[in-house]
Amino acid sequence: MQKGKKVFTNVLISVGGNRLQLAEVFFGETIERIEYRLSEPVEWEKLVSRDQWKKFQQQVSHVQTPAEYQAVDGHFLLLIPGGIDPHVHFDTPGFEFREDFEHASTAAAFGGVTTIIDMPCTSLPPVTNRQNFSTKLEAVRNRSVIDFAFWGGVSGTDFGNGALLHRQIRELAEGGVAGFKAYFVSGMESFTDLTVAQMEQAARWIGETGLPLAVHAEEKSLVRTREEQARQIGDTTWQAYCQSRDVLAEAVAVAQLIEIARQTATPIHVVHLSSQRALTLLRRAREEGIPITAETCPHYLFFTQQNFENPAIRNFLKTAPPVKFEADREALWQGLQDGTLEFVTTDHAGCNPEEEKTSDDFWDVYGGIPGVEHRVPFLFSEGFWKGRLSLERTIQLLSENPAVFFGLNHRKGRLSPGRDADFALLNLWESQTIRAAEMHSKGRYTPFEGVSLNAVVEQSWVRGRLVAQRGNETAAVEPGYGQFVRRGTG
Numbered sequence: 001m002q003k004g005k006k007v008f009t010n011v012l013i014s015v016g017g018n019r020l021q022l023a024e025v026f027f028g029e030t031i032e033r034i035e036y037r038l039s040e041p042v043e044w045e046k047l048v049s050r051d052q053w054k055k056f057q058q059q060v061s062h063v064q065t066p067a068e069y070q071a072v073d074g075h076f077l078l079l080i081p082g083g084i085d086p087h088v089h090f091d092t093p094g095f096e097f098r099e100d101f102e103h104a105s106t107a108a109a110f111g112g113v114t115t116i117i118d119m120p121c122t123s124l125p126p127v128t129n130r131q132n133f134s135t136k137l138e139a140v141r142n143r144s145v146i147d148f149a150f151w152g153g154v155s156g157t158d159f160g161n162g163a164l165l166h167r168q169i170r171e172l173a174e175g176g177v178a179g180f181k182a183y184f185v186s187g188m189e190s191f192t193d194l195t196v197a198q199m200e201q202a203a204r205w206i207g208e209t210g211l212p213l214a215v216h217a218e219e220k221s222l223v224r225t226r227e228e229q230a231r232q233i234g235d236t237t238w239q240a241y242c243q244s245r246d247v248l249a250e251a252v253a254v255a256q257l258i259e260i261a262r263q264t265a266t267p268i269h270v271v272h273l274s275s276q277r278a279l280t281l282l283r284r285a286r287e288e289g290i291p292i293t294a295e296t297c298p299h300y301l302f303f304t305q306q307n308f309e310n311p312a313i314r315n316f317l318k319t320a321p322p323v324k325f326e327a328d329r330e331a332l333w334q335g336l337q338d339g340t341l342e343f344v345t346t347d348h349a350g351c352n353p354e355e356e357k358t359s360d361d362f363w364d365v366y367g368g369i370p371g372v373e374h375r376v377p378f379l380f381s382e383g384f385w386k387g388r389l390s391l392e393r394t395i396q397l398l399s400e401n402p403a404v405f406f407g408l409n410h411r412k413g414r415l416s417p418g419r420d421a422d423f424a425l426l427n428l429w430e431s432q433t434i435r436a437a438e439m440h441s442k443g444r445y446t447p448f449e450g451v452s453l454n455a456v457v458e459q460s461w462v463r464g465r466l467v468a469q470r471g472n473e474t475a476a477v478e479p480g481y482g483q484f485v486r487r488g489t490g
């Protein structure tokens, strides 16, 4: 047997729409070839129930694996390209009292995610220049079980020296960052927000690199004025927080970004979009050909502000922007369906819940949801199972679209020969209940506590190696197996 040559036998793979093929996937570190077993693909509706699925298994013939390959039985489960979560805060180095790469990358692996792109703002130092980029790479190098890429960042504090900032942007792009992140409103001292004028300037310089500029889109003066007013009268409720970051705050910021994208022609990406109003602006701008895109997250697709009424999850649900209302939730699903939204991310941001999620003063509660472990089963359960998304679209939103958007598709995002053998093996015929106690991230808490999902991640593989097996507490590889992936040129 040749070392490292494997074949996944008896796996179902998506071949477009809701159609599936029974396949053998031959791989080493990369995918070698895929062989289909059925003369015609099978429609998902013929496999929906466990009985139909079992019957299907009995009807198909067995295969002989070539002797030089080690067979891995896929048990007729769904094999998808490993998930890519392009918006996470894994906090190494600098904020590791909240989260770190060992825990978070392990959580990702158990959640069917094989590549993440880590944000530049929740590191110390922030990834705003070449030296800080090297510091971060050095700090993370031996600490991840899955592959990772980095965002570069533009902080308001860097605008003191324009020529220097311009050079930093160029050097970060040359270093292989996947894109640039900036804020219209930031609560971080080490990574401050940009004025509209600064955002426009940053977009021009980033435009020269061909990379996207991603922006946290809430309008600062609205957010801060309302916050100050509420604090002055001692209003510390969740209602006051949500009111300070309302639909208007997001819509105004998105409108500003549309104008900047129009003026500069730089691709601008709105992170964690939360409202129907902003989505409508975005859809119209895209119809005009303006280079603007957006993502949303599971919490915006599942919760509304009504859920803040529940004290058991209230503080765990705090994030910025806050979740909105029923019409927004439905509109975001529609945006995923019709292509207005590019992909689904988690904005994974954890903390020690005993220390930072217990305050009665909602302004003091840390804003962040550690969701990287739940995104893949969530989208299959709430999107695909509920008929909101096709099988093909679900997989695009989780893997292929982020790979293409961030230039990782020379290696990631598809089950095709030559790409990295990154897989998630999913059981769609079993359900699970989300439990904080079973999470692998450093801070174990989630607003999704008790939510049942009709999809379970059985295994994750990175570059031909099993990295996570359902039921285990730890990853199947050592931290450090995960590699830095630079943005490709193609």
Ligand SMILES: [Zn+2]
Binding pocket: 087, 088, 089, 119, 347
């Ligand atoms: Zn974020």
